[in-house]
Amino acid sequence: MDGLLLKLIVSPVLVVVADALFQEVNYADLYQSVGVGFVLALAGTFLEWAILAPGSLWLTTAMDFIIGFLIVYGSIVVLPTSQITAMGAGFVAIFFGVSEYLQHVWLLRTGRTVKE
Numbered sequence: 251m252d253g254l255l256l257k258l259i260v261s262p263v264l265v266v267v268a269d270a271l272f273q274e275v276n277y278a279d280l281y282q283s284v285g286v287g288f289v290l291a292l293a294g295t296f297l298e299w300a301i302l303a304p305g306s307l308w309l310t311t312a313m314d315f316i317i318g319f320l321i322v323y324g325s326i327v328v329l330p331t332s333q334i335t336a337m338g339a340g341f342v343a344i345f346f347g348v349s350e351y352l353q354h355v356w357l358l359r360t361g362r363t364v365k366e
Contacts, residue, residue, distance in 0.1 A: 253357055254295045260353075261294065262287025264345045265322070274338025275322075278331035286325050293317050294350055302363050307354055315347035 265287040268275050277283040294314055302310045323339035326332050357363050 252362060253298055253353060254291070256353060257291035257294050258288065260349055261291035261346065264349055265290065265342060268338075268342045268345055272338055272341050274335040275342060276333040276338075277329065282325075282329050282332055286322060286329075289321055289325075290318055290346055293321060294346075294353075298354070298357065298363070302354055302357065304358060304363070307351075307358065310354055311347060311351045314350040315343050318346035318350075319343035 262284040265275075265277075265283045266280065269277050269283045277286070294317075297310060297313055297317065301313060319339050319342075322342045323334060323336060326334050
Protein backbone atom coordinates (compact mmCIF):
# COMPACT_ATOMS: atom_id res chain seq x y z
CA MET A 251 0.00 0.00 0.00
CA ASP A 252 2.87 2.36 0.78
CA GLY A 253 4.35 1.63 -2.63
CA LEU A 254 1.11 2.54 -4.39
CA LEU A 255 0.76 5.83 -2.53
CA LEU A 256 4.35 6.75 -3.31
CA LYS A 257 3.89 5.86 -6.97
CA LEU A 258 0.65 7.86 -7.25
CA ILE A 259 2.65 10.93 -6.25
CA VAL A 260 6.01 10.32 -7.93
CA SER A 261 4.94 8.99 -11.34
CA PRO A 262 2.70 11.93 -12.36
CA VAL A 263 5.36 14.36 -11.17
CA LEU A 264 7.97 12.58 -13.31
CA VAL A 265 5.80 12.80 -16.42
CA VAL A 266 4.99 16.48 -15.81
CA VAL A 267 8.70 17.26 -15.30
CA ALA A 268 9.62 15.34 -18.47
CA ASP A 269 6.91 17.26 -20.35
CA ALA A 270 8.44 20.52 -19.15
CA LEU A 271 12.08 19.53 -19.82
CA PHE A 272 12.03 17.72 -23.14
CA GLN A 273 10.78 18.97 -26.50
CA GLU A 274 10.21 15.35 -27.50
CA VAL A 275 7.45 15.02 -24.88
CA ASN A 276 4.54 17.38 -25.43
CA TYR A 277 1.19 16.78 -23.81
CA ALA A 278 -1.43 19.36 -24.78
CA ASP A 279 -2.85 19.70 -21.26
CA LEU A 280 -1.63 19.09 -17.73
CA TYR A 281 -4.34 16.51 -17.06
CA GLN A 282 -2.94 14.37 -19.88
CA SER A 283 0.54 14.11 -18.38
CA VAL A 284 -0.89 13.55 -14.90
CA GLY A 285 -3.21 10.85 -16.26
CA VAL A 286 -0.33 9.07 -17.98
CA GLY A 287 1.56 9.27 -14.68
CA PHE A 288 -1.34 7.60 -12.89
CA VAL A 289 -1.41 4.82 -15.48
CA LEU A 290 2.34 4.34 -14.99
CA ALA A 291 1.83 4.19 -11.22
CA LEU A 292 -0.86 1.53 -11.51
CA ALA A 293 1.18 -0.51 -13.98
CA GLY A 294 4.26 -0.26 -11.75
CA THR A 295 2.27 -1.37 -8.72
CA PHE A 296 0.84 -4.34 -10.59
CA LEU A 297 4.32 -5.37 -11.79
CA GLU A 298 5.67 -5.13 -8.24
CA TRP A 299 2.84 -7.25 -6.96
CA ALA A 300 3.34 -9.83 -9.70
CA ILE A 301 7.14 -10.01 -9.97
CA LEU A 302 9.06 -8.16 -7.25
CA ALA A 303 10.68 -10.46 -4.73
CA PRO A 304 14.18 -10.80 -3.33
CA GLY A 305 16.42 -11.71 -6.26
CA SER A 306 14.26 -10.14 -8.96
CA LEU A 307 15.23 -6.48 -8.56
CA TRP A 308 16.75 -6.03 -12.02
CA LEU A 309 14.10 -8.07 -13.82
CA THR A 310 11.31 -6.02 -12.27
CA THR A 311 13.11 -2.75 -12.98
CA ALA A 312 13.72 -3.75 -16.61
CA MET A 313 10.06 -4.68 -17.02
CA ASP A 314 9.05 -1.32 -15.52
CA PHE A 315 11.31 0.46 -18.01
CA ILE A 316 9.82 -1.41 -20.97
CA ILE A 317 6.23 -0.99 -19.80
CA GLY A 318 6.89 2.70 -19.08
CA PHE A 319 8.16 3.22 -22.62
CA LEU A 320 5.18 1.41 -24.13
CA ILE A 321 2.62 3.31 -22.03
CA VAL A 322 4.10 6.73 -22.75
CA TYR A 323 4.63 6.07 -26.45
CA GLY A 324 1.21 4.44 -26.71
CA SER A 325 -0.45 7.42 -25.09
CA ILE A 326 -0.33 9.22 -28.45
CA VAL A 327 -3.03 6.83 -29.64
CA VAL A 328 -5.38 7.61 -26.75
CA LEU A 329 -4.43 11.30 -26.55
CA PRO A 330 -4.22 12.44 -30.18
CA THR A 331 -3.37 16.04 -29.24
CA SER A 332 -0.16 14.89 -27.57
CA GLN A 333 3.10 14.74 -29.48
CA ILE A 334 5.66 12.24 -28.23
CA THR A 335 8.59 10.83 -30.14
CA ALA A 336 10.19 7.48 -29.42
CA MET A 337 13.15 9.36 -27.94
CA GLY A 338 10.82 11.33 -25.66
CA ALA A 339 9.14 8.13 -24.51
CA GLY A 340 12.62 6.77 -23.83
CA PHE A 341 13.48 9.80 -21.68
CA VAL A 342 10.33 9.33 -19.61
CA ALA A 343 11.02 5.59 -19.36
CA ILE A 344 14.52 6.31 -18.04
CA PHE A 345 13.09 8.67 -15.40
CA PHE A 346 10.47 6.07 -14.53
CA GLY A 347 13.01 3.23 -14.45
CA VAL A 348 15.33 5.08 -12.07
CA SER A 349 12.41 5.97 -9.83
CA GLU A 350 11.17 2.39 -9.85
CA TYR A 351 14.63 1.04 -9.07
CA LEU A 352 14.90 3.30 -6.00
CA GLN A 353 11.41 2.33 -4.88
CA HIS A 354 12.13 -1.39 -5.40
CA VAL A 355 15.29 -1.17 -3.30
CA TRP A 356 13.31 0.57 -0.56
CA LEU A 357 10.50 -2.00 -0.69
CA LEU A 358 12.93 -4.92 -0.59
CA ARG A 359 14.99 -3.49 2.27
CA THR A 360 11.94 -2.77 4.40
CA GLY A 361 10.34 -6.15 3.69
CA ARG A 362 7.22 -4.66 2.09
CA THR A 363 7.24 -7.19 -0.76
CA VAL A 364 5.97 -10.10 1.33
CA LYS A 365 2.60 -11.22 -0.03
CA GLU A 366 0.14 -12.47 2.54
